[in-house]
Amino acid sequence: MPTSIRLAPETEQRLDSLASQTGRTKAYYLREMIERSLGDMEDYYLAADVLERLRRGEERVYSSAEVRDALSVDD
Numbered sequence: 611m612p613t614s615i616r617l618a619p620e621t622e623q624r625l626d627s628l629a630s631q632t633g634r635t636k637a638y639y640l641r642e643m644i645e646r647s648l649g650d651m652e653d654y655y656l657a658a659d660v661l662e663r664l665r666r667g668e669e670r671v672y673s674s675a676e677v678r679d680a681l682s683v684d685d
Contacts, residue, residue: 615640 617625629636663669678684 625636660669
């Protein structure tokens, strides 16, 4: 799926330089950066959403005793 992004001129220059020095395309490096970072970004932003729901009282917090009981850990 084609996607376009705007980069700060300094970032674009650095990317151009890296691509030119290594013989790879800018698209290659952009794909690499996205694939390597996407999991971390998902973790961060999805956790931030849960935290916000907790603050609004829309998520339930379970005690460790409740979790142990529900999972029958102490049996």
